[in-house]
Structures are given as structure tokens and as C-alpha cells.
Amino acid sequence: MTSSARPFLNRRLAEFGTTIFAEMSALALTTGSINLGQGFPDTDGPEEIREAAVRALRDGRGNQYPPGPGVPELRTAIAAHQQRRYALSYDPDREVLVTAGATEAIAATLLALVEPGDEVIALEPYYDSYAACIAMAGGTRVPVTLRPHEGAFRLDLDELRAAVTPRTRLLLINTPHNPTGTVLTRDELTAIAQLAVERDLLVVTDEVYEHLVFDDAGHLPLASFPGMRERTVSIGSAGKTFSFTGWKVGWVTSTPDLVTAVRSAKQFLTYVASGPFQYAVAEALTLPDTYFDSFREDMRTKRDLLSAGLREAGFKVFEPSGTYFITTDIRPLGAALSKDGDGFAFCRALPERAGVVAIPNAVFYDHREEGAPFVRFAFCKQTDVLTEAVTRLKRLTT
Numbered sequence: 001m002t003s004s005a006r007p008f009l010n011r012r013l014a015e016f017g018t019t020i021f022a023e024m025s026a027l028a029l030t031t032g033s034i035n036l037g038q039g040f041p042d043t044d045g046p047e048e049i050r051e052a053a054v055r056a057l058r059d060g061r062g063n064q065y066p067p068g069p070g071v072p073e074l075r076t077a078i079a080a081h082q083q084r085r086y087a088l089s090y091d092p093d094r095e096v097l098v099t100a101g102a103t104e105a106i107a108a109t110l111l112a113l114v115e116p117g118d119e120v121i122a123l124e125p126y127y128d129s130y131a132a133c134i135a136m137a138g139g140t141r142v143p144v145t146l147r148p149h150e151g152a153f154r155l156d157l158d159e160l161r162a163a164v165t166p167r168t169r170l171l172l173i174n175t176p177h178n179p180t181g182t183v184l185t186r187d188e189l190t191a192i193a194q195l196a197v198e199r200d201l202l203v204v205t206d207e208v209y210e211h212l213v214f215d216d217a218g219h220l221p222l223a224s225f226p227g228m229r230e231r232t233v234s235i236g237s238a239g240k241t242f243s244f245t246g247w248k249v250g251w252v253t254s255t256p257d258l259v260t261a262v263r264s265a266k267q268f269l270t271y272v273a274s275g276p277f278q279y280a281v282a283e284a285l286t287l288p289d290t291y292f293d294s295f296r297e298d299m300r301t302k303r304d305l306l307s308a309g310l311r312e313a314g315f316k317v318f319e320p321s322g323t324y325f326i327t328t329d330i331r332p333l334g335a336a337l338s339k340d341g342d343g344f345a346f347c348r349a350l351p352e353r354a355g356v357v358a359i360p361n362a363v364f365y366d367h368r369e370e371g372a373p374f375v376r377f378a379f380c381k382q383t384d385v386l387t388e389a390v391t392r393l394k395r396l397t398t
């Protein structure tokens with residue numbers, strides 16, 4: 001600290017000083033706990049895709065700055081994937097932008113589209129970078145809270161409608177939803193689309209878990225709803241779908257004007273990233289449906305294993321319809337064990353008590369009290385790791 005009283009971190013970011021993930025991962029190390037806090041897989045994605053990255057490196061593809069919008073092979077593959085899965089047509093040259101993961105796509109989109117003072121409506125609890133990016137853009141976040149209803153966290157459409165004001169710039173939607181595992185239904189998405197059209201709003205939709213939907217309905221992209229193609233910025237990523245979260249290859253698909261706007265911000269963030277990995281992800285996106293189906297089935301099995309174990313250990317489980325997270329309510333464990341339903345205190349004590357790390361959902365809320373009793377566990381881990389975690393958690397109540 002200098003002698004001046006002014007803190008180093010600016011006012012826009014002051015509230016985001018440190019993340020709970022750092023604290024919990026450190027606790028996992030010192031206590032030898034199983035870390036079900038952070039959501040990354042403990043097994044790498046397909047060998048042939050790893051080899052594709054090695055080949056690109058060796059062949060000298062992507063070792064120097066790739067083109068600003070992304071390598072043509074990947075943009076073509078992204079457009080083809082949208083066409084094949086959802087019958088959505090995007091021009092690879094004008095309507096696709098490759099980013100440094102979905103994280104940069106979110107940042108660049110908000111920095112490009114939001115003026116200081118604009119309101120951004122986001123579903124609460126939210127992915128932690130949303131609040132920080134809205135703040136960096138100078139926007140005001142307006143949370144609409146998903147609340148438990150019949151075993152899942154659901155959107156209150158009246159509340160969403162009421163949140164729209166003349167200052168609303170955009171709706172920031174996330175489906176499948178992290179951390180709750182909620183997948184918005186066709187009716188909910190239809191209502192969101194109608195609202196966006198009626199109030200002439202832009203919609204940014206984070207669909208990084210598009211291939212992790214366990215319902216038979218499958219993933220429904222918001223851009224495919226009537227009137228949405230021209231007002232929606234869709235965000236995708238290879239990290240979650242192909243289990244290569246370290247590669248940081250994400251993308252934006254939208255209209256030429258919106259993609260150009262997002263690119264204007266993106267070029268001054270990373271400019272470009274992940275050169276050789278872009279070629280590998282282009283190959284990954286053309287994997288046959290059997291890859292996507294068996295990946296999803298594998299995750300569904302893991303979900304079932306962990307949710308059954310959590311239930312037996314005494315938690316209330318909100319069975320996720322998508323993503324690789326399970327949100328639980330700790331209150332059924334009793335006042336003493338659940339620290340009076342205080343998820344923060346519970347998660348701080350859990351490594352010592354049970355040798356497992358989880359994340360208090362309250363960190364994803366502006367209305368902390370709404371999220372207090374909820375705790376999130378990740379199930380994108382090897383089966384024996386999940387089995388051991390369940391064994392440890394059951395010891396809580398015995």
C-alpha cells in the first residue's frame with residue numbers, strides 16, 4: 001500500500017477481490033480432501049483430439065497469431081455444428097467469432113454492448129464472471145432469482161417481465177444453468193423470446209453445457225426461437241464439451257453486426273488465443289454423434305451416483321437436468337451439522353469433517369440470503385473418486 005489512502009483495486013472491481021475457489025482449493029490441499037468444488041474434469045478428452053493438437057503444433061499450424069476471428073477451419077466447423085444439431089445457419093466468415101474460452105466471449109460481449117448505466121438482467125445465482133464483467137462494462141446488474149419449486153430451481157416469468165425497464169440493455173441467460181443444473185423448458189424459453197421481441201432487447205445466452213442435457217428434450221438454443229436469431233449472441237465452448245478446459249477455445253455466433261461489435265472489444269483483450277488448439281477443436285466438432293451421446297451418458301451415470309450418495313448422506317438434492325453440478329440443500333442435515341443452514345460455514349468446515357470440498361452457492365448470489373442453505377458439488381470426476389467422496393460424506397451423519 002502506498003501512503004495514499006486510495007486502494008489499488010478500482011471501485012468497479014473492489015467487491016470481487018478474491019474468489020471462494022482459491023480458498024476452497026487451498027483447503028482441499030491442506031486437508032487432503034476430494035475437491036468437488038471447481039468444475040473441471042479429472043480425465044482428459046478424446047485421445048484423437050489431443051493428437052490433432054499435437055499434429056497442428058508439429059505441422060506449424062497456429063503457432064503464430066491465427067486470424068483475428070479464428071482459423072477458418074474452426075469457424076466452418078462451428079457453423080456446421082450449429083446447422084447439424086439445431087438447424088441454425090451461420091456464415092462462418094461474418095457470423096462466427098472464436099474467443100479465448102467462453103469467459104472471453106462473455107467479457108467481450110458485455111464490454112461491447114453495455115454502456116455505463118445500462119441494466120443487464122441475469123439469472124441469479126450466476127456464473128461468477130457475469131457480475132464482474134457487467135461491472136467492468138460499467139453496467140448495473142439486475143438479478144432475477146431462480147427459486148426451488150418442485151425439486152428444481154425455476155424461473156419466475158412474471159418477475160423476469162417486471163425486471164425489464166427502459167434502461168434494460170440485455171438479458172443474460174444461461175441454460176443449462178450453472179450452478180443449479182436447471183435446463184430452461186421450451187415454454188420458459190418461448191416466454192423469454194416473446195419478452196425480448198416485445199421489449200426489443202438483446203439477448204446473450206451462455207450455452208457452454210449444450211451437450212450436457214439429461215432430459216429427453218435435449219438442448220434448445222434460444223437463437224432458434226421466433227424473432228431471436230437477429231437479437232441473440234450465443235456463446236459456446238469446447239472446454240466442457242470435450243473435456244479440455246485448459247485449451248480455452250470458445251466462440252460467439254450471432255448476426256454480422258453483433259459479431260463485429262463483440263470482435264471490436266475482443267481484439268483488445270487477447271486479440272487471438274489457442275492457435276493449434278483451434279485446429280484440434282475443429283476436428284472435435286465433427287466427431288460423430290456417438291461421441292456426444294456417450295459423453296452425456298457417462299456424465300448421467302456420474303450424476304446418478306453422486307446424487308444418490310448425497311441423498312443417502314442426508315442432503316436434499318436438486319436433481320440437475322443439465323451441467324455437471326448438483327446443488328443441494330444442507331438444512332435436512334439438522335441445525336448443528338448444517339451450521340444453521342449457513343452454506344459458507346458448512347463448506348469451510350466440510351474438508352476437516354468429511355474430507356470433501358464443495359462450494360457455497362451464496363457466492364453466486366447478490367441476494368446472499370437467498371442462496372445461504374445451498375451447496376454445490378461437481379460430478380465431472382472419476383467414478384472411484386465420486387464413490388470415495390460419497391463414503392466420506394455418509395460419515396457425517398453416522
Ligand SMILES: *Cc1c(COP(=O)(O)O)cnc(C)c1O
Pocket residue numbers: 100101102103104127174178206208237238239240245248249250
Ligand atoms: C465453465 C463456464 C464458462 C467458461 O468457459 P471457458 O470456455 O472455460 O472460458 C462460462 N460459462 C459457464 C456457465 C461455465 O460453467
